[in-house]
Amino acid sequence: MENTTVQLQRQLTRQLSTGSLRRGFSRQISRQSSMDPRRKSQRFSFGRQSSMDPIHRTPSVEGLTVPGNLDSTMQLLFKACRGDVEGLEELLDEGVDVDSIDLDGRTALHIAACEGHVEVVELLLSRDANIDARDHWGSTAAADAKYYGNLDVYNLLKARGASIPKTRKTPMTVSNPGEVPEYELNPTELQIRRSDGIKTGSYQVAKWNGTKVSVKILDKNSYQDPETINAFKHELTLLEKVRHPNLVQFVGAVTQNIPMMIVSEYHPNGDLGSYLHKKGRLSPHKALNFALDIARGMNYLHEHKPDPIIHCDLRPKNVLMDSGGQLKVAGFGLLRLSNISYDKAKLAEAHIDPSNIYMAPEVYKNLIVDRSVDAYSFGVMLYEMIEGSTPFHSMPAAEAVKLMCLEGKRPSFKTRLRSYPPDLRELIEECWNPEPLVRPIFSEIIVRLDRIVASCSKHGWLKDTFKLHWYACLLLQASLT
Numbered sequence: 001m002e003n004t005t006v007q008l009q010r011q012l013t014r015q016l017s018t019g020s021l022r023r024g025f026s027r028q029i030s031r032q033s034s035m036d037p038r039r040k041s042q043r044f045s046f047g048r049q050s051s052m053d054p055i056h057r058t059p060s061v062e063g064l065t066v067p068g069n070l071d072s073t074m075q076l077l078f079k080a081c082r083g084d085v086e087g088l089e090e091l092l093d094e095g096v097d098v099d100s101i102d103l104d105g106r107t108a109l110h111i112a113a114c115e116g117h118v119e120v121v122e123l124l125l126s127r128d129a130n131i132d133a134r135d136h137w138g139s140t141a142a143a144d145a146k147y148y149g150n151l152d153v154y155n156l157l158k159a160r161g162a163s164i165p166k167t168r169k170t171p172m173t174v175s176n177p178g179e180v181p182e183y184e185l186n187p188t189e190l191q192i193r194r195s196d197g198i199k200t201g202s203y204q205v206a207k208w209n210g211t212k213v214s215v216k217i218l219d220k221n222s223y224q225d226p227e228t229i230n231a232f233k234h235e236l237t238l239l240e241k242v243r244h245p246n247l248v249q250f251v252g253a254v255t256q257n258i259p260m261m262i263v264s265e266y267h268p269n270g271d272l273g274s275y276l277h278k279k280g281r282l283s284p285h286k287a288l289n290f291a292l293d294i295a296r297g298m299n300y301l302h303e304h305k306p307d308p309i310i311h312c313d314l315r316p317k318n319v320l321m322d323s324g325g326q327l328k329v330a331g332f333g334l335l336r337l338s339n340i341s342y343d344k345a346k347l348a349e350a351h352i353d354p355s356n357i358y359m360a361p362e363v364y365k366n367l368i369v370d371r372s373v374d375a376y377s378f379g380v381m382l383y384e385m386i387e388g389s390t391p392f393h394s395m396p397a398a399e400a401v402k403l404m405c406l407e408g409k410r411p412s413f414k415t416r417l418r419s420y421p422p423d424l425r426e427l428i429e430e431c432w433n434p435e436p437l438v439r440p441i442f443s444e445i446i447v448r449l450d451r452i453v454a455s456c457s458k459h460g461w462l463k464d465t466f467k468l469h470w471y472a473c474l475l476l477q478a479s480l481t
Contacts, residue, residue, distance in 0.1 A: 048114035048148055073100040080108035080124070083117040088124070098127045105135040113141035113157070116150035121157065131162045136186050138257065171229045172255040183240060185252040185263060190215065205266060212266040213251050214320075214330075217259050235262065242304065246297030248320055248330040264330065268323055272381075273316030281388025284420050291382050292449050293327035294319060298378065299442035301329070302371055314377035315358040316384070355397040357390050357404070361434055364405035372436040378445070379431025386420060386428075387413065408434050423452050 070078065076096050079087040088108070092098055099107050109129045112120040121141075125131065132140055139147075142162040145154040158164065174180055191207040192215060206215040222228035239250035239262070251263040269275070272290070276282075282290070298314070318331030352366065353359065360376035362369050384390050391411040392400035403409045410432065413425055427448055431439055440448070 048144075072096045073102065076100055076108050077102060077106070077111050080111040080117070080120050081115055083112075083115065083120055085119050085123055088120060092123075092127050098124055098129045099133060101133075101135075104137075105133075107133050107135075107141070109133065109141040110135055110139070110144055113145040113150065113153050114148055116145070116148065116153055118152050118156060121153050125156075125160055131157060131160060134188065136189075138186060138188055170255060170258055170260055171223055172233070172260070174256070180256055181236075181253070183236070183250070183252045184256060185254055185261075187254045187257045187261070190254070190261070190263070192217075206263070208251065208263060212268075214248075214264045214266050216262045216264075218261065220259060223258075223260075232260065232262075238301075239264070242301065244297055244300040245326065246293045246328055247300065248328045267320040267328065269321040269325070271317050272319040272321060272327060275321060276316055276384060276388075282385045284386075284424075287382070287385040287420075288424075288449060288453050290327055290385060291378075292446065292453075294329060294378060294381070295442050295445045295449060297327070297329035298374055299446060302374070302442055314374050314381070315356065316381060319381075354401060357392075357397055357401055359401065359405065360436075361405040361408075362436060364401060370436060372439040372441075375431045375439040375442065375445070376433075376436075378442075379428045379439075382424075382431070383411070383413075383428050386424070387411075404432075421452055421455075423448065427452075 072091065072094075073096070076088065076091050076098075077100075079091065101107055107129065109121065109124045109131070110133070112124065131142075134140055140163065142154060142157040142164065145151075145157060185208065189209055190213075192204065204215055204217075206213055218228070218232055236253055236255075239253075243249075248267075249265045251265060253263060254261040294314075313331045314329070315331075318329070320328045320330050322328060352363065354364070358377040358380045360369065360373040363373055380391060390397075390400070392403055392409075395403075410429070427440070427445065431445070433439055
């Protein structure tokens, strides 16, 4: 006990020094807003940590004495860690709240349970300590006692009515708390609007420590499906690594608790699908800007992701719009593909959506695919932006998909030819070509879109009002050549 106390004394002195920022501190400090703001607590490593703490901390060997300027909360927790029953009684008699917490939401009961101090636990319970209090990671004193093998404390807490910690393992549950991913979020910090219902598999608005975020919840029924879990893991792998202005940014995820969730930045303007439904046909200026946003995001994914097969469900509902009107691609990593070779894959047949009008023919036919399927989806989306409706929108979606994927039919361009340049029409036709080899890659798509924009915008013709027609631009180009 003496050695443990000395280590804790040294550790406390070290962490109070001005240069004591530890690895992981910046990530944890963002969680302070969920704690009681009236408490001026500090974070220390009290020997054994919470059984759910994702950061492994070890006692420091520096410093000599316990600082004398600890606030009442930290004194209470320190004495609980040391097993100082008399010192605890004095503090509690002075009016210190028995349920005082540090920045990790840990009470003296948590600390004593981790250390196995039965007498301290008895004292705290006699002073009406909250026996089922949860720390930032959702751990209780009983769970901590059980995790560290302190059976005397665990049995005492159980006998006093503590909730028995239930093991709810997810497919990504780790055996060692130190192996919990850095992106792991505490599910208790996420507030989902229950009135809207939890829509599994789709993004919805939530709050994380007071900040609006988008949350996608994995269906519990999918936990036994290896393909679904692999797709979930793959999406997390991508989200962790990708950084681009036209890709939705990753906030964190819940992988150690049920339900599993992916949390990303929130965009108040919703998705492109809702925008198109409201606005209808877009002006060439808007359509080209949107097309460039999508193409740039997709090009980054194709060029920088870990493997060349892009697992993307590219359709308007998975393209979000930020407050400035810029588009950000989301939904990458959603499709469940089985790799055939380095640059080819096959979609699991059970997960093919027969009503997805943006789906390439080879996906519909359950053939081997490559990343050109994204170019096909892009072409259909660009057509929708120009025409104001999806291909063959007058018929049921499943029939329209069948017409395009099995019969090779393509809709006509009903918008007047002079309303947009032929180069744009040619690009759409190449993107949704039945032959994957004909479809351009996104780096080429960007070049061609830039060329279309530059050829007309330099004369001030490319405006939302579109008072001048595209054919005027073409006539000028002809006269110059």
